[in-house]
Amino acid sequence: xxxxxxxxxxxxxxxxxxxxxxxxxxxxxxxxxxxxxxxxxxxxxxxxxxxxxxxxxxxxxxxxxxxxxxxxxxxxxxxxxxxxxxxxxxxxxxxxxxxxxxxxxxxxxxxxxxxxxxxxxxxxxxxxxxxxxxxxxxxxxxxxxxxxxxxxxxxxxxxxxxxxxxxxxxxxxxxxxxxxxxxxxxxxxxxxxxxxxxxxxxxxxxxxxxxxxxxxxxxxxxxxxxxxxxxxxxxxxxxxxxxxxxxxxxxxxxxxxxxxxxxxxx
Amino acid sequence: xxxxxxxxxxxxxxxxxxxxxxxxxxxxxxxxxxxxxxxxxxxxxxxxxxxxxxxxxxxxxxxxxxxxxxxxxxxxxxxxxxxxxxxxxxxxxxxxxxxxxxxxxxxxxxxxxxxxxxxxxxxxxxxxxxxxxxxxxxxxxxxxxxxxxxxxxxxxxxxxxxxxxxxxxxxxxxxxxxxxxxxxxxxxxxxxxxxxxxxxxxxxxxxxxxxxxxxxxxxxxxxxxxxxxxxxxxxxxxxxxxxxxxxxxxxxxxxxxxxxx
Numbered sequence: 283x284x285x286x287x288x289x290x291x292x293x294x295x296x297x298x299x300x301x302x303x304x305x306x307x308x309x310x311x312x313x314x315x316x317x318x319x320x321x322x323x324x325x326x327x328x329x330x331x332x333x334x335x336x337x338x339x340x341x342x343x344x345x346x347x348x349x350x351x352x353x354x355x356x357x358x359x360x361x362x363x364x365x366x367x368x369x370x371x372x373x374x375x376x377x378x379x380x381x382x383x384x385x386x387x388x389x390x391x392x393x394x395x396x397x398x399x400x401x402x403x404x405x406x407x408x409x410x411x412x413x414x415x416x417x418x419x420x421x422x423x424x425x426x427x428x429x430x431x432x433x434x435x436x437x438x439x440x441x442x443x444x445x446x447x448x449x450x451x452x453x454x455x456x457x458x459x460x461x462x463x464x465x466x467x468x469x470x471x472x473x474x475x476x477x478x479x480x481x482x483x484x485x486x487x488x489x490x491x492x493x494x495x496x497x498x499x500x501x502x503x504x505x506x507x508x509x510x511x512x513x514x515x516x517x518x519x520x521x522x523x524x525x526x527x528x529x530x531x532x533x534x535x536x537x538x539x540x541x542x543x544x545x546x547x548x
Numbered sequence: 549x550x551x552x553x554x555x556x557x558x559x560x561x562x563x564x565x566x567x568x569x570x571x572x573x574x575x576x577x578x579x580x581x582x583x584x585x586x587x588x589x590x591x592x593x594x595x596x597x598x599x600x601x602x603x604x605x606x607x608x609x610x611x612x613x614x615x616x617x618x619x620x621x622x623x624x625x626x627x628x629x630x631x632x633x634x635x636x637x638x639x640x641x642x643x644x645x646x647x648x649x650x651x652x653x654x655x656x657x658x659x660x661x662x663x664x665x666x667x668x669x670x671x672x673x674x675x676x677x678x679x680x681x682x683x684x685x686x687x688x689x690x691x692x693x694x695x696x697x698x699x700x701x702x703x704x705x706x707x708x709x710x711x712x713x714x715x716x717x718x719x720x721x722x723x724x725x726x727x728x729x730x731x732x733x734x735x736x737x738x739x740x741x742x743x744x745x746x747x748x749x750x751x752x753x754x755x756x757x758x759x760x761x762x763x764x765x766x767x768x769x770x771x772x773x774x775x776x777x778x779x780x781x782x783x784x785x786x787x788x789x790x791x792x793x794x795x796x797x798x799x800x801x802x803x804x805x806x807x808x809x
Binding site: 289292293295296297298299300302303304306307308309310311312313314317366367369370372373374375376377385388389391392394395396397398399400402403404405406407409410422423425426429430433458483487489490494503504507508511515519520523526527530531534 | 570653747784
């Protein structure tokens with residue numbers, strides 16, 4: 283009996299912890315939703331309910347441009363990173379164990395380095411080379427952490443790869459290129475999508491590294507929000523993120539719907 | 549691909565990071581040993597001024613505070629995430645997957661907007677204090693601890709705990725003697741995923757700390773802004789040492805353990 287009492291208290295401990303974690307995660311998000319309906323143009327105080335934030339989403343100066351900059355930088359950096367990371371994951375399996383370990387270490391180093399160090403070192407590096415900072419330097423900087431993350435995700439996928447299908451394709455008369463594009467790439471496709479989305483999300487939300495490597499003009503959404511933090515986030519900015527949140531949620535749900543029948547059939 | 553030609557595929561990534569990660573970090577080390585240029589950048593002239601500043605009691609105090617804060621946030625995360633991961637692990641598969649999605653989804657929203665939300669949620673008395681900064685950091689990094697722990701729980705053999713309970717262990721004993729040792733690898737990777745980024749965190753200490761809580765991240769950014777690049781570089785080097793030393797120690801420990809087997 284004492285056992286069950288302890289188990290019941292354990293279950294409640296678990297539920298309480300889960301509730302606390304949920305509160306910690308969702309309270310600040312709820313605040314964004316609340317502020318998107320704020321009537322006040324400045325956003326530091328609640329003055330009343332209004333849908334103006336949503337109506338004027340793109341009337342706010344520079345918000346649409348920042349969104350495009352973020353989307354473009356994220357898409358380019360993520361695509362380049364996934365390409366390089368996947369090639370590295372495929373290629374390194376043919377390296378000798380010792381040099382492979384060294385190379386893996388070099389590629390994964392940005393993962394165990396705080397952002398502020400990456401940001402500062404790239405800023406000093408670009409300045410030492412007298413490079414003019416702008417979109418190009420931001421994309422180059424995002425590829426530093428992007429390749430690392432893509433490499434780690436893709437290494438897991440490549441390790442699970444069954445190489446006999448590649449040999450089988452060659453035996454059946456495929457050229458190595460055909461064997462890659464028709465056999466290996468389709469098998470890796472789900473992991474490629476995960477890696478791409480992951481790096482894109484990191485790039486889309488990055489502030490520090492962008493802040494220190496951007497030149498004039500390459501203002502992404504986080505840079506724009508940073509500028510509003512002191513004097514109050516404008517309701518349009520909150521509204522844009524509520525819309526983005528709903529779009530992502532809808533996409534995630536649709537993807538899980540699409541993937542489910544495929545899993546059931548196999 | 550186990551062919552010789554495939555070897556070259558890894559070259560772009562390796563070269564890219566050798567140039568754009570190892571290169572920049574060497575530049576930081578070099579800049580920390582040069583003289584300051586008031587207009588930004590450095591004078592190409594050797595100087596130990598930055599390191600003299602970076603070893604004074606103020607800088608070392610800020611570094612100690614950073615380590616304390618990161619350790620506290622990591623400990624708080626462990627304390628909250630363990631019962632949470634245990635509760636998730638007990639759920640049926642489908643429901644668990646849904647909960648994981650629910651718990652991680654806020655990470656998809658902007659960190660800046662979430663920080664702004666906290667700015668308006670926190671009682672005014674907590675703003676500009678170390679515990680206030682710690683609280684927001686803890687909440688922000690929870691998924692990084694819960695997910696590796698959950699993975700460790702999923703890998704663990706649950707019958708071991710049931711056996712321990714059958715043999716008369718109290719749930720507390722069963723946790724410390726059975727569950728904890730099995731899930732320790734998850735706890736360690738979770739701790740690394742929290743400790744490392746928290747030690748270099750800038751946005752949360754900057755806004756929640758309201759300029760009153762100085763940590764390594766805010767220190768580096770402030771002095772970069774004040775155009776004292778050598779000092780900012782020295783502080784960044786300190787931070788790298790603080791982060792890399794525990795990683796190095798754990799690596800040595802791990803390879804020794806492997807060698808012993």
